[in-house]
Amino acid sequence: MARLATTADVFNAIAEPQRRGIISMLAAGEQSVNDLTEQLTLKQPQVSKHLKVLKEVELVSVRKAGKQRFYSLNASKLKPIHDWVASFEHLWNERFDRLETYLETLQSEPTKGEKDDDDKS
Amino acid sequence: MARLATTADVFNAIAEPQRRGIISMLAAGEQSVNDLTEQLTLKQPQVSKHLKVLKEVELVSVRKAGKQRFYSLNASKLKPIHDWVASFEHLWNERFDRLETYLETLQSEPTKGEKDDDDKS
DNA sequence: TTGACATATTCTTATATAAGAATATATAGT
DNA sequence: ACTATATATTCTTATATAAGAATATGTCAA
Numbered sequence: 001m002a003r004l005a006t007t008a009d010v011f012n013a014i015a016e017p018q019r020r021g022i023i024s025m026l027a028a029g030e031q032s033v034n035d036l037t038e039q040l041t042l043k044q045p046q047v048s049k050h051l052k053v054l055k056e057v058e059l060v061s062v063r064k065a066g067k068q069r070f071y072s073l074n075a076s077k078l079k080p081i082h083d084w085v086a087s088f089e090h091l092w093n094e095r096f097d098r099l100e101t102y103l104e105t106l107q108s109e110p111t112k113g114e115k116d117d118d119d120k121s
Numbered sequence: 122m123a124r125l126a127t128t129a130d131v132f133n134a135i136a137e138p139q140r141r142g143i144i145s146m147l148a149a150g151e152q153s154v155n156d157l158t159e160q161l162t163l164k165q166p167q168v169s170k171h172l173k174v175l176k177e178v179e180l181v182s183v184r185k186a187g188k189q190r191f192y193s194l195n196a197s198k199l200k201p202i203h204d205w206v207a208s209f210e211h212l213w214n215e216r217f218d219r220l221e222t223y224l225e226t227l228q229s230e231p232t233k234g235e236k237d238d239d240d241k242s
Numbered sequence: 243t244t245g246a247c248a249t250a251t252t253c254t255t256a257t258a259t260a261a262g263a264a265t266a267t268a269t270a271g272t
Numbered sequence: 273a274c275t276a277t278a279t280a281t282t283c284t285t286a287t288a289t290a291a292g293a294a295t296a297t298g299t300c301a302a
Contacts, residue, residue, distance in 0.1 A: 002257035003124065003289045004137065015136040016125065016260080020205065027209055033279055046261060048280055067269045067278045075212030082206040084141070088148055089203060091196030123287035124259045137290080154249055167291060169250055188248045188299045 007056040010077055014059075018042060019050050026060060026073035033069055128177040131198055135180075139163060140171050147181060147194035154190055 006012045014020055022036055033051065037044045051071055054060040059077045063070045127133045135141055143157055154172065158165045172192055175181040180198045184191045 001255085001289090001291045003127070003259080005258070006124070006260095011138075011141070012136045015133045017132075018260090020132070023209070027212065034277095043262075044279070045263085045281080049260080052280080069279065073209070073212065075209045078206050078209055079213060081202065082210060085199050085203040085206065088144075088194070088196045088199055091148065091194065092200060122259090122261045122285080124289080126288070127290095139290090155247095164292075165249070166251080166293085170290080173250080190249065 006053050010057050010059060010081060013053055013057040014078075014081070016050070016053075018046070019054055022047070022050055022054065022071075023059065023073060023078075026071060027075070030063065030070040030072035033071070036071070127174050131178050131180060131202060134174055134178040135199075135202070137171070137174075139167070140175055143168070143171055143175065143192075144180065144194060144199075147192060148196070151184065151191040151193035154192070157192070 004012050006016065014023065018040065021040060025031060025036060025039060033044060033047055036051075037047045040047060042050075051060060051062075054071075055062065057077065059074055060071045061074055063072065125133050127137065135144065139161065142161060146152060146157060146160060154165060154168055157172075158168045161168060163171075172181060172183075175192075176183065178198065180195055181192045182195055184193065
């Protein structure tokens with residue numbers, strides 16, 4: 001009963017800014033630990049530790065090549081977050097206001113190309 | 122140097138599942154603390170504590186009415202998360218494949234010359 | 243005022259970091 | 273084997289919860 005582990009799920013894993021930084025860097029393609037370390041303001045051990053967390057929630061994968069480890073992003077693991085947040089998007093995005101209005105008018109006003117005999121009010 | 126506070130930013134605030142539950146409930150409209158408590162598997166004090174965190178990051182607002190407090194969602198505060206995750210959407214959503222190719226072309230190899238005729242493999 | 247109801251706060255306890263320092267492990271080259 | 277390089281792990285320290293229990297605060301009504 002303390003905070004959930006950072007490895008509990010993707011939501012917790014990305015709460016740490018440094019890890020989001022790593023994810024952003026990996027979006028450009030795979031990077032070695034050294035590559036990441038050079039661009040971040042972190043020592044190598046910390047980078048490895050953050051990568052370990054990201055690996056545990058499967059946000060990243062590793063490829064071994066000699067003494068290097070190339071980490072790459074499994075972006076699809078971010079989809080649950082995307083979907084969760086997107087479910088609220090209509091509450092702030094006016095683009096979705098029109099969609100809502102459109103969906104509502106579908107119930108009373110037929111559109112071209114689609115027959116609509118469902119007229120609940 | 123421990124974990125960031127849950128109130129440090131929205132990313133940390135929503136890492137807690139119960140708080141996401143509260144947010145989801147508030148998406149339907151404002152709710153009193155009691156309303157929330159009844160639907161969650163939490164005691165009232167915990168609900169109040171979670172609401173306090175959400176309020177500190179401005180994800181929710183309160184309206185006082187008699188002895189009740191009605192909390193409502195400020196969904197737009199989720200936009201930073203949405204935007205951040207959406208910036209990776211092209212990496213998993215094939216709908217964005219063409220956009221991805223275009224963006225990669227735009228930012229390929231800053232050191233290797235800026236003109237790049239789509240010869241990324 | 244007293245009482246009931248609604249919500250917030252305080253304190254405790256178990257637990258989990260994140261960074262830094264030091265060290266360990268692994269691999270390649272000579 | 274020895275050395276340099278690349279990465280991972282261990283230990284320490286400061287800090288921050290989240291839930292539970294108990295209590296405090298606030299508000300309305302009789």
